[in-house]
Amino acid sequence: MRTSLLAWENSKYLRWALMLGVASILLYVSQMGGAQPPNGGTWQGYVLGTVGALLIVWLSVLGVRKRRYASNLGTVQGWTSAHVYLGAMLLLVASLHCAAQFGWNVHTLAYALMCIVIVSGFYGLYAYMHLPSRVAENNGGRARPAWLAELAELDAAIHDLAEGSDAELQGIAISALDMTRLGGSTRQQLSARDYSLVQLPGGGRPVANPEQTVVIDHLSRRIPNAQKTSEAELLNELLALFGRRQLILHVLRRDIRLQGLLKVWLLLHIPVTIALLVALLIHIISVFIYW
């Protein structure tokens, strides 16, 4: 992934982007000492603006191209490589177009939205380059459904064992299963914080059971006090099961978090792109309404 996206076809689009950058700088410099200070209204400014606007539209089309699996118009990898390099260069093209003239107006709004899109894109690039390996490392070669299936088996086994135990043990073990939280709101998914609870004996409100530690502590404390061998065996068995459960839940939480981090930037990148396209359209129209 890492080499193929940025180094696609020997970084062909990096060279394209650099050529575009050099051409833009030359065009900008040619405005110096002209009839007016560098700005978007000189012919050079119009050229830079047109190139920038076409780039924005073209870069936005990646979202469409990605969904056209049957398309023969280049590979998605090639498109993404070009998207990254030309998108980064857009920052320069647009900055030269506006000649760093900013104000409280729709033109600067479009620029600011563009910056948000590009910067979120940089994060996306980082995420796509570094997070997949961490996901793989975390999952240990098993996909999420496999972990969930094992968790379900563990839970069923704990249920079966707990039913044969005393009421106190049954209460704590089953409540620990019932009140385990996984995933949740966007914030909970991204934080990977464990909001699980457990109902301790003696009533009252359930207490926090992060990473199943409270139930594991309880089980391990009870082992020395076991009256019978069978009780000790049961406790040991439950302890082993909860230990495995702890690990699986941890893996799942991290997986949810990493998968979330792989996607969360799109919550900014895509809507702000739509907003940018509208702001860009208004920028162009308004410039010509008040020509």
Place this chain on the structure above:
Amino acid sequence: MHFLIRKQTGRSDREALDTEYQGDALTLGAADDAMVQLAGMRGQLRIESAGAGDARVVSKKTSFVLNGESFNGTKLKVGDVLSSEGYELTVIAAPAGFDFAMELVVSASARGMQAGAMALADTAWSSRKIGWALAVIILAAFLVLPLAGVFQDNLAALMRQTPLPDDGLWSSGPLAAAHQTSGIAADCQACHQQPFVMVEDAACLDCHRETTEHVDVSVFEAHAFTGERCASCHREHNEPAQLVRRDNDLCVDCHADPVAWQVDGRTPMQAVSAFTEQAHPTFRLALLTPKGPGAAHGWQTERARADNGEVLQEQSNLKFTHAVHLDPDKVQSELSGAALQCDSCHAPRDDGEHFEPVTMDNHCRSCHTLNFDVFEPDLELPHGDQRAAVVAMEAHFIREFTDPDLRRERASTKPRRVPGKRQSAATCAGNGLDCGRAEALKEAQYQFAETGCVTCHVVEYTGLSDINDRWFVQPVRVIDDWYPFSRFDHASHRSLAIEGSAEVCESCHQASLSEQSSDVLIPGQDNCLGCHSQEKGFSQVDCVSCHVFHHDEGTPSVLARDVSPGHANASAVQGGER
């Protein structure tokens, strides 16, 4: 109250887990503070005492129904069933020691809800929804509302007075300081009068009525300027603000090859492409020349270049040497006794370029008095009017020789002899009129031909007998504007001051070396190129540093440009062949 919750746990109905709770009320839900955890449930159920061992149930935003119907604050009785989303709560008879008991059955579907959403797609807002929401907000605030103002003046005024979005959001930058004024600054349509039409000249000329074109369009071909709007050069909304073009191309695009613009009968324009020794023609001085003998037909301004080492001379008809007047040994101020400085005579005008005229009365007369009779040294001849001077002399001497008392007095007084002054006759044999006239003639001869007028003026002897016509004093005229087509700021060049004002002036005008009034003391371009050449790195100047585009000789723009609103060609100089 003591509550009992009997939760069915096993796969058979007989196995259950009892949990007891104590408190004013029992809360059930998915929130962390709920006493009975019902994973995945929305809201909270609250069971509280209704007195006399009864209990009632309150639903806070839950989806529970009581026996299949909605409820709130309803009293519960044994056998009532609260159910929702995989949970079923049945009120059972409370065992001994409990006030209230319920049986909880959790269906398999609810058990799976311990796991919340595990993908952002299930929890976060949809990207498209956020995108469309942003798009609609931006479209409304930045296009629809301001555009409505373009077509509804009242609405535009309202929006500009309130924080509502107005067409100011379309401004691409601040206005130049001069335009930051009421009626323009907040009202985009003061200039942008029609949507999708470039700012028209009429909008500019509405205020700038004095503006003239570059040329007289009746002499030069107007079509050279056709299509050039005011705003072609004067661009607003830029940072840094730059309303006036300063680039050489403004001038050089035509004047680098001026042959095409040449008009028959006018002095050919010389090519200019920059301010360097090679690329700029020699400065063209304005020199005044009298038209006709004695400037009988006035003066004409001739423009001349000191090309090929030619030394230009001024023809002012004044006799004057700067060298003598600036020599501290020869001339001192009448008042202070100090040597004369440049500013003893030359006072700058407010424009910073030109100087107030030097006049006889203000600058010369304190030394060069026009007294003519040693008996009456305070009496002076009028200046600037030859006939009045002759009449004054005649009147004076006729009175002197016709008044017997005065003659007696003069005869008995022997005045002190004044060097350079004629000793007028004290006695005369003839009658008073003849004696007076004769004396006046002698004095006139002295004044016009020997010393007096002739000190500073060129006086012609005509040989005519009439005293009024015998001499002719050539009129004096010094040019006011040596370089009429350029601007210069003396104030900014005061930085050349080293010590004393004389040295500042002399760094360009070498007056103390000038022996002749015909010397031209106005520096040529060599003097300017030393600092301001565009080949050198420091203090470069561009065309408009010295030259203006809108010449006074140009046709008034309100005439040259059709400023009637809405005219199809309102932005163009009216074309046409000459």
